[in-house]
Amino acid sequence: DTAVSQTPKYLVTQMGNDKSIKCEQNLGHDTMYWYKQDSKKFLKIMFSYNNKELIINETVPNRFSPKSPDKAHLNLHINSLELGDSAVYFCASSQDLKVAGGLGADTQYFGPGTRLTVL
Amino acid sequence: KNQVEQSPQSLIILEGKNCTLQCNYTVSPFSNLRWYKQDTGRGPVSLTIMTFSENTKSNGRYTATLDADTKQSSLHITASQLSDSASYICVVSFNMNYGGATNKLIFGTGTLLAVQP
Numbered sequence: 001d002t003a004v005s006q007t008p009k010y011l012v013t014q015m016g017n018d019k020s021i022k023c024e025q026n027l028g029h030d031t032m033y034w035y036k037q038d039s040k041k042f043l044k045i046m047f048s049y050n051n052k053e054l055i056i057n058e059t060v061p062n063r064f065s066p067k068s069p070d071k072a073h074l075n076l077h078i079n080s081l082e083l084g085d086s087a088v089y090f091c092a093s094s095q096d097l098k099v100a101g102g103l104g105a106d107t108q109y110f111g112p113g114t115r116l117t118v119l
Numbered sequence: 120k121n122q123v124e125q126s127p128q129s130l131i132i133l134e135g136k137n138c139t140l141q142c143n144y145t146v147s148p149f150s151n152l153r154w155y156k157q158d159t160g161r162g163p164v165s166l167t168i169m170t171f172s173e174n175t176k177s178n179g180r181y182t183a184t185l186d187a188d189t190k191q192s193s194l195h196i197t198a199s200q201l202s203d204s205a206s207y208i209c210v211v212s213f214n215m216n217y218g219g220a221t222n223k224l225i226f227g228t229g230t231l232l233a234v235q236p
């Protein structure tokens with residue numbers, strides 16, 4: 001059973017296009033995240049949602065818009081794609097600390113990643 | 120500024136040998152420190168997690184240490200195996216100011232380990 005899944009795994013598109021990446025978790029977690037991993041393998045958080053509410057919104061261009069239809073899904077829509085958007089995007093989820101408590105209860109579980117290539 | 124720095128950037132060792140990876144951080148207020156393993160083409164997977172009161176934590180052949188005073192951590196891998204080849208990422212977290220629903224994680228740049236036969 002896949003805990004955190006993302007689609008598509010690979011996405012190749014032209015500059016200026018609009019694309020979406022979907023993420024789903026079946027762990028019953030309340031919090032979901034989007035991370036961007038650049039060519040130097042540095043992981044940087046983009047967004048975090050807790051129970052469908054936006055919690056973390058780092059300095060990300062407003063061309064990136066997350067959407068959470070329910071707490072099991074957090075999709076990432078990207079408008080007007082640019083060359084610099086090429087990266088691997090990881091979705092992750094964790095429990096709500098207020099509910100779970102305890103060390104490690106908020107361990108993040110990552111999806112397999114989506115490799116986006118903008119030509 | 121909250122930062123996590125790791126060294127070395129990359130490391131090559133022979134199968135069966137031990138190695139130690141380093142992590143220095145300036146994150147404050149500190150909540151906990153984690154080590155993640157990321158296989159090529161996969162998402163990171165948690166190996167260990169420690170609070171400021173813990174000095175060491177083991178997970179099989181992986182042993183993490185933490186010195187909260189000097190803000191340093193290390194990950195020691197014993198009797199390395201080919202499957203240990205991966206990127207190892209040090210992650211330091213602190214609670215955000217909205218009721219503690221989520222820890223904000225600061226990721227290091229990782230150490231790329233290659234274990235050769």
